[in-house]
Amino acid sequence: MYIDKISLKNFRNYKDESIEFSKDLNIIYGQNAQGKTNIIEAVFLCASGRSHRTSKDAELVNIDGTGFSILLELKKAEGKKNIGIEYERGKKKIVKINEIPVKKIGNLMGNLLAVIFSPEDILIIKEGPSQRRRFIDITLCQLKPSYFYDLQQYNKILLQRNTLLKEIQNKRSLLDTLEVWDYKIAELSSRIMISRNEFIKRLCEISRRIHFKLTDGSETMEIKYSPSIDLHNLSDPLELTNEFVRQLNNVRASELRRCVTLIGPHR
Known part of the structure; x- marks a missing residue:
């Protein structure tokens, strides 16, 4: 699989630009603030449906535009495919995939695999666990x-459960409904x-080999x-779900407070 071409309209500093790629190694070079990173950002957007630099699509629009569009053309073993994003x-x-709008962003995942490394990635090490969770989730x-x-369903249920915890303060009868949400969130959490x-186990295996070579085995x-x-070496989703429910019961008083x-x- 390789990217054949990408077309940008009113995306960042590009008003109307088409860029063709080699199926081998591609090097993007130029002066500062010329838009090199913007090209990488557009590719990653087509892979994941989101920018690695901002969560606001409006910030991706050219200063003179009212919206942007990206069309990325792929060549895969099974044939050509294009990914389009319009805003x-x-x-x-x-x-859109092959001109057909996708109903859920999840349908985009896996069509184009992209790994991006930017200066901001040092935050994975330097900043708190939220940055590390974000890195793992995106991958x-x-x-x-x-x-x-x-993950999408979990975030939705988490929001609803937190709302319920607040509502219980004024209406204690709602406490009986909390068990239903406990199991739902436990199942997804597991x-x-x-x-x-x-994923971390696999990442550790690869990283350990590379680091061992870099340090000459020292x-x-x-x-x-x-x-x-604590996972307690639990790998069965049902066992972990039940353990998670027990843990929720243990912190019930603190959560209500x-x-x-x-x-x-x-967390």
Whole structure:
């Protein structure tokens, strides 16, 4: 698989530009502030549906435009494929695959695999766990489309559960409904944490080999996943779900007092 061509209209500093790529190595070079990173950003946007630099699509629009469009043409073993992204200010972003709009952004995942390394990635090491979770989530969403749906559903249920915890303060009868949300969030949490744990183990294997060579065998690197709930070597989703429910029961009083979910993949 390789990118054959990308066309940009009113994207960042590009008003109307088409760029063709080699199927081998491509080097993008030029003076500062000429738009090199913007090209990389457009490619990553077509791979993941989001920018690696901003969460606001409006910031991607050229200063003289009202919206932007990207058309990326791929060549794969099974034939040609194109990915299109269109956005107008005040409207919802449209993603198309072979000219057909996709209903869910998850349908985009896996069509184009992209790994991006930028100066901001040092924050994965220097900043808090939220940056590391973001890195893992972005990677897994591309490798495993089902993970994207689990994460999307989890964030939705997390918001609803937190709202319920607040409402219980004024209406204690709602406390009985919390068990239903506990199981829903536990079920999704177990799948997300197992996927993250498997990914970290694989990442550790690769990183350890590379680091061993770089240090001429003098150092060993270790990467571990430390979620808010101890996995106890549990790899079965049902066992982990039940353990998660038990942990939620243990922190029930604290959650009701603070009106927020205290354990889960978000922490």
